Amino acid sequence: MLRLLSIEYHKIRYNTASRVLTFIYFGLLTSIALIAAIKFDIGPVKFHLAEQGIFNFPYIWHFNTFVASIFKFFLLLVIVSMVANEYSYKTLKQNLIDGLSKKEFLLSKFYTVLVLALISTVFVFVTSLILGLVYSDFNEPAIIFSDLSYLVAFFVKLVGFFSFGLFLGMLIKRSAFAVGAMIVWAIIEGITKGMLYWQFRNVEGSTQAAVDQVMQFFPLEAMSNLIKEPVTRLGAVKTVANQIGEHITKDYSVSLLSIVIVLAWTAIFMLLSYRLLKKRDL
Structure with a gap:
């Protein structure tokens, strides 16, 4: 495993775009x-986002993993280009010859995918822990380390x-087209x-x-379901909703079924990638 990771590390290290x-x-x-640091001071109205409870334990685990998952597209480009470059620069064929x-x-x-996902999860954990210790109103260990299931969901989401x-990189062999295919698939799901909705309207x-x-x-829907939007979970938002006659009863917990579905898709993607690699004439 370390030997294989070392090979990929050097490929990423010496690729400017990936770095x-x-x-x-x-x-x-x-x-x-x-x-x-976001603050709004408009006359008598003073709004400090950190004071709205977004960095309170354990809510911070939910909020930060949701926001961090939005940025995963940048690492997707690294993964896709990493595969596409193997075909463009003929390094895949050379590796097999070696x-x-x-x-x-x-x-x-796949080991690289796991490591990048793990490093991202640890990074979010440390960042969230520091922010929580600075801004949270609750610092009891039992509260701090509750709801860590969002970190597990974040890791599984990135891996999937x-x-x-x-x-897609294996299938299409061109990074731009592979990313385009991901976007097309997202549109298809939408x-x-x-x-x-139209079919079930009645x-x-x-x-x-x-x-x-x-x-x-x-x-993609299963990955999205792993970490649901956290905004409507805020007390301030619920208070406003109640004042206008709306009652939010959404379940924000991490679903075990969603984790199983994403892991199943991960296995399917890797199996299909292996079948492509075995059958393809390099």
Whole structure:
């Protein structure tokens, strides 16, 4: 495993674009801390975002993992270009000539996906812990370390998303087109969701629930379901909603079913990537 990771590390290290994208990604993760500095002073109205409870334990685990997952696109570019470059620069063929098996080649990519996801998760954990210790109103250990399931969901989400990108990179062999294919697939899921809303519009009960039951098995939707939006969970938002007659009863917990679905898709993407690699004439 270390030998395979070492090979990938040197490929990323000496690729300028990959280095730049990786630095941008972790720079954006660090920028979450800048949210604490957002203040609005408009006459008598003074608004400090950090004082609204977004950095309170355990809510911070939910909020920060949700925001951090938005930036995953930058690492996706690294993963996709890492695969595409193997074909463009003929390094894949050279690695196989040097004795690396196709299985080891694919494993080296997947290990890189796991390491990048793990480093990202640890980075978000440390950043969130520091912000929470500085701004949270609750510092009891039992509260601090509750809801860490969001970090598990964040890790699984990154692994699934990057595995999807790895498969598309293997399939299309061009980074720009692979990223484009990811966007097209997201559009397809969006159109499908809209069509289901139309199909189930006359179903007794909740149309939303009926659509969710179907859409939860789609890869990108399943990844999205791992960490639901945290804004409506804030006390201030619920108070405003109650004042206008709306009652928010959303379940924000991490679903074990969503984790299983994403892990299943991850296995499918890797299996398909391996089959492509075995059958393709290099």
